[in-house]
Amino acid sequence: MEKRNDQLRGAIYGLAVGDTLGVPVEFMERGTFRIEGMQGYGTHRQPEGTWSDDTSMTLATCDAIRQTGEIDVEAIRSAFCNWLFHGSYAINQVVFDCGNTTGQALVRGYGFADFKANGNGSLMRILPLAFTEADAETIAAVSAITHGHAISVCACQIYIECARTLITGKDLAAILRNRNEAAPFHRLSQLEELEESEIRSSGYVVDTLEAALWSLLHSHSYAEMVLRAVNLGNDTDTVGAVAGGLAGILYGMEAIPAAWLETLRGKDIIEDCLF
């Protein structure tokens, strides 16, 4: 149980640090910037160490699991609403970033299931489920609070499988290599061979998943992996968060550079939400 708690802490801090590293350069094109550590301001004009919606919604999910002791979709939805409408799980209760699909789904009370709604808005917050018994159907239901299309759901299910592979200490590279997915996930088995120029890091959920796993397969430390992910550009905070969560499991909390953790804001919020 203690090992699992350490891994959860590593995953959530890993995700939060990855998100935070990407916040100042969100939407910037690859090659026009280089992130090497914590930096303030930029795209969202936030002070150094500020995370965004990715971390807030991940923490909301954790907190709902902590409070109910299970995966209760309505409790998770209501935690998301507390974030969006009341600033819970946000630093200084300021929500400065929310995806369109997520915002509209929370306002109207049910998720989107059309092809256009395949941004990375559910992938970026699904990680806590890797530390529960949640099956494929439950993962789908939690994704569908905002993103119910099969591609978003499948991306979340694959990501949770990858996280669980790392939690149990198995070789994710070997498992990915042998996967035989149908489109649009067919490239997951080829990521080791792909060049950076072939990896898109957009807000499309498949691009984000590929970018995060590509970063994992081309790195040897927590710092290298999240910097590689963020420096891909475009949806930097979410690619950083999705990669950072896996990096935190793979390399452990102690591998996150101390200076980055020091700078990270809102650590008290994180500690209150861990389950």
Ligand SMILES: [Mg+2]
């Ligand atoms: Mg964000």
